[in-house]
Amino acid sequence: xxxxxxxxxxxxxxxxxxxxxxxxxxxxxxxxxxxxxxxxxxxxxxxxxxxxxxxxxxxxxxxxxxxxxxxxxxxxxxxxxxxxxxxxxxxxxxxxxxxxxxxxxxxxxxxxxxxxxxxxxxxxxxxxxxxxxxxxxxxxxxxxxxxxxxxxxxxxxxxxxxxxxxxxxxxxxxxxxxxxxxxxxxxxxxxxxxxxxxxxxxxxxxxxxxxxxxxxxxxxxxxxxxxxxxxxxxxxxxxxxxxxxxxxxxxxxxxxxxxxxxxxxxxxxxxxxxxxxxxxxxxxxxxxxxxxxxxxxxxxxxxxxxxxxxxxxxxxxxxxxxxxxxxxxxxxxxxxxxxxxxxxxxxxxxxxxxxxxxxxxxxxxxxxxxxxxxxxxxxxxxxxxxxxxxxxxxxxxxxxxx
Amino acid sequence: xxxxxxxxxxxxxxxxxxxxxxxxxxxxxxxxxxxxxxxxxxxxxxxxxxxxxxxxxxxxxxxxxxxxxxxxxxxxxxxxxxxxxxxxxxxxxxxxxxxxxxxxxxxxxxxxxxxxxxxxxxxxxxxxxxxxxxxxxxxxxxxxxxx
Numbered sequence: 267x268x269x270x271x272x273x274x275x276x277x278x279x280x281x282x283x284x285x286x287x288x289x290x291x292x293x294x295x296x297x298x299x300x301x302x303x304x305x306x307x308x309x310x311x312x313x314x315x316x317x318x319x320x321x322x323x324x325x326x327x328x329x330x331x332x333x334x335x336x337x338x339x340x341x342x343x344x345x346x347x348x349x350x351x352x353x354x355x356x357x358x359x360x361x362x363x364x365x366x367x368x369x370x371x372x373x374x375x376x377x378x379x380x381x382x383x384x385x386x387x388x389x390x391x392x393x394x395x396x397x398x399x400x401x402x403x404x405x406x407x408x409x410x411x412x413x414x415x416x417x418x419x420x421x422x423x424x425x426x427x428x429x430x431x432x433x434x435x436x437x438x439x440x441x442x443x444x445x446x447x448x449x450x451x452x453x454x455x456x457x458x459x460x461x462x463x464x465x466x467x468x469x470x471x472x473x474x475x476x477x478x479x480x481x482x483x484x485x486x487x488x489x490x491x492x493x494x495x496x497x498x499x500x501x502x503x504x505x506x507x508x509x510x511x512x513x514x515x516x517x518x519x520x521x522x523x524x525x526x527x528x529x530x531x532x533x534x535x536x537x538x539x540x541x542x543x544x545x546x547x548x549x550x551x552x553x554x555x556x557x558x559x560x561x562x563x564x565x566x567x568x569x570x571x572x573x574x575x576x577x578x579x580x581x582x583x584x585x586x587x588x589x590x591x592x593x594x595x596x597x598x599x600x601x602x603x604x605x606x607x608x609x610x611x612x613x614x615x616x617x618x619x620x621x622x623x624x625x626x627x628x629x630x631x632x633x634x635x636x637x638x639x640x641x642x643x644x645x646x647x648x649x650x651x652x653x654x655x656x657x658x659x660x661x662x663x664x665x666x667x668x
Numbered sequence: 669x670x671x672x673x674x675x676x677x678x679x680x681x682x683x684x685x686x687x688x689x690x691x692x693x694x695x696x697x698x699x700x701x702x703x704x705x706x707x708x709x710x711x712x713x714x715x716x717x718x719x720x721x722x723x724x725x726x727x728x729x730x731x732x733x734x735x736x737x738x739x740x741x742x743x744x745x746x747x748x749x750x751x752x753x754x755x756x757x758x759x760x761x762x763x764x765x766x767x768x769x770x771x772x773x774x775x776x777x778x779x780x781x782x783x784x785x786x787x788x789x790x791x792x793x794x795x796x797x798x799x800x801x802x803x804x805x806x807x808x809x810x811x812x813x814x815x
Contacts, residue, residue, distance in 0.1 A: 270713040278714075606716040608791035624793045631789040631797025638782070647690055650709035650781040658690065660778035 270651070275601070276539040278610065281626040281633075282618060283498035283538070286505050288332045288342060293490060296327070296399055300346050303391065303401060306373055307348055307366065314369055317350040324404070324453030329460055330493060331500045331525060334622070335398070336508050344401045345388075347453060349431055352407045359434035360442045363389075366405040387435050387449075406431040406451070413450060413567075422568045426455030430567075455566035460525070466534040467494040495541035496532040500525055502542060505618055506594050517586045523562050523572050527552050530565075546595050550588075560584055677768035680726065686773040701726040705772070706735070711785035718784050722772065729766045730776055732756045734784075740791065748796050749783065756783050 288296070304321035307314055325345040326332045335341060348366050357365075367389050370376045381390035381400075388402040413430035417423060432448035440447055461468060471494060475487045503524050511518035528545045530552040535541040554561040559577030564570035576584040597617045604610045607627065615623045634652060637643040644656030652660065680703045684696045687705050694707035705722040719736040734754050741747045749757045758779045766775070786798040 274713045605714060607788035610714055611792035627789055627793040628795050634785060635797050645778040645781050648692060650711060651713060652711055652781055652785055658774060658778055660782055661775055
């Protein structure tokens with residue numbers, strides 16, 4: 267397979283990922299919403315203010331791997347952590363949960379927007395149907411020290427254990443006890459690990475955006491505008507999973523496993539096609555097989571196995587994961603065998619969704635047009651192939667006729 | 669009294685020379701004041717390859733046809749920028765950009781490739797991305813609809 271075909275495939279995948287991504291206007295709206303929640307929880311007049319609330323997004327919004335929902339009815343899921351400065355000696359999980367819940371309810375809008383059913387670990391705010399969002403607010407306390415000690419006692423050390431948190435779970439027996447046995451998490455630590463996996467490309471992109479937009483420093487580049495091939499590949503993987511398992515929600519491969527295995531496999535490839543290809547070929551190598559069964563360790567918590575549910579009796583999850591991986595490899599190979607943009611589109615549509623693929627195709631057409639208008643579109647000898655490195659310039663003009 | 673500026677029309681031998689340089693494997697024939705050029709063009713690495721034919725009579729505008737494959741038009745749709753008999757419409761005759769002092773290889777041939785690429789994209793998406801007088805359906809940049 268020639269380099270030119272690989273390059274063009276990368277461009278198609280780039281346009282596809284852009285079409286899958288949350289539109290900028292929606293992203294900024296979401297940010298507005300969760301910053302308002304943060305302000306309400308943390309401002310000076312809030313009863314929580316004494317506990318120095320640290321409110322930050324986690325999950326795909328933090329990692330930059332959000333994908334559009336499959337249907338109009340589905341919503342964007344925004345995960346927000348509300349970390350308050352308490353120790354486990356001072357309060358129970360229940361008390362912490364309610365502290366946050368009560369403050370939310372003091373706001374008449376949030377009170378109305380709160381889900382009727384209290385979540386296991388979080389409070390859920392539903393925005394009006396045209397906003398297409400809901401925000402899950404996760405009350406938490408810092409737990410770096412205790413977590414570090416726990417890891418050390420099991421023979422592990424970790425760069426990001428100082429960022430670890432403890433969270434609540436209202437189905438646990440000790441929910442209303444003062445003790446040390448709270449569930450743990452480390453969203454900030456995971457995000458740092460993830461960024462590290464794509465560090466070279468991330469820094470490069472950030473610098474190039476700064477230069478292109480003539481910003482004063484790299485700190486002026488908003489995080490969400492930086493999308494590395496790893497992030498794009500994950501968006502494509504997640505969408506493929508969403509379409510394939512639309513009618514089989516229970517056992518679909520979970521995003522944290524896809525994200526973690528992809529990040530392990532990524533080697534700072536510059537090209538999206540190379541990245542995606544290497545990821546699907548190598549991802550399985552990072553699934554460990556132990557006495558207990560299959561293991562995908564949380565890279566910032568070696569005591570946590572993301573694939574623990576695979577080992578439950580009668581679970582179909584491992585099989586479904588393999589099925590998914592096999593299918594995406596096949597689907598990518600299939601695209602290569604096509605000639606003609608229209609045939610490529612026809613092949614991609616059932617896999618990724620008709621509308622996003624159509625949008626990606628139009629983006630591609632517009633990008634060629636832009637190249638011509640900027641006088642950088644060229645054509646190569648012998649084949650007539652259009653691109654940026656050919657021999658003859660394509661003159662700007664208009665098409666008339668019919 | 670104003671008079672038309674005299675253009676230095678390029679002769680067919682020169683046109684052929686440049687076409688041959690651009691597409692060494694193409695077929696070119698000249699019969700008196702009439703040039704015919706046949707070549708295979710692949711507008712992008714993943715595109716199909718098209719056999720095209722260019723017919724140029726001195727003092728007239730060049731005509732370009734797609735010989736193979738037959739241009740597919742989905743039922744109920746109308747292929748834009750095409751004349752009858754699969755002749756490509758690349759510019760407006762008389763008012764358009766073609767003048768006898770232009771090189772076919774430099775001006776027309778790249779436009780053929782672009783037309784073919786836009787044709788594939790039109791088939792794929794229903795949108796003609798080449799610009800021009802026909803208003804094209806612009807994609808809504810931040811379309812809130814999913815899928």
